[in-house]
Amino acid sequence: MLPDLYWVYKKLFNAFGPQGWWPTTAPDENKPVHRGKPPGLERERFEIIIGAILTQNTSWRNVEKALENLIKKKMIDVNTIAACEDTRLAELIRPAGYYNQKARRLKDFASFLLTEYDGKTINLFSHDLETLREKLLCLKGIGPETADSIILYAAQKPIFVIDAYTIRILRRLGFEVKGYEDAQKLFMSNLPNDVKVFKEYHALLVHLGKNYCKKQKPLCNSCPLTGICRFSKGS
């Protein structure tokens, strides 16, 4: 018997508490922290987008180092990113890995935002969810997870973000999922269409995947889902 995914959410929330995603940096601070409230400032929304691109296949710890470099140089700004020399930007985000690719992608996004939306995320986000997703997916370097992270955490529109942790957890729970869209439908058809739930749930899955449902040495004994998970029972 497969568990109800809304029940799993409540279980994780009770075990771990609110995660407060996505981390952002206040004007007078120097590194991103979890605040548990929607990004109210243009600068925060832009920072979320930068972080979403930088964290592709990369640990958040490394992304933080890159973000701190940008924050120190006052570069969390669409005009500054767009105008920055490729090699200089690459050097600043170096700790996040794939720095040449990612520098190009950051600049591509900044140019797109400037050209099409007067450089303001709020203009981009005025599209309906489906249109916004299509526009984002047209950009080089923005795939489904990055697009959905931007839509959910920066634009605050209801879409469920899938990542490698989520797929692994689903499969270990016993669900058969092919890929991204598949897993996304599974969550969205079994949850209330609620931005707060989607935000919190994804963050909780990352926490679970990072600390318990690890790839190599999963800690099934202390996992909050022990008992209802097939993986812990072998197979």
Add this chain to the structure above:
DNA sequence: TACCAGGTCCTCG
């Protein structure tokens, strides 16, 4: 020392 980390693109069959 390998392997992993909040993916995406490109190429080939």
Add this chain to the structure above:
DNA sequence: CGAGGACATGGT
């Protein structure tokens, strides 16, 4: 389509 390689740093 789907599999496989490239892109790259830092932690365990």
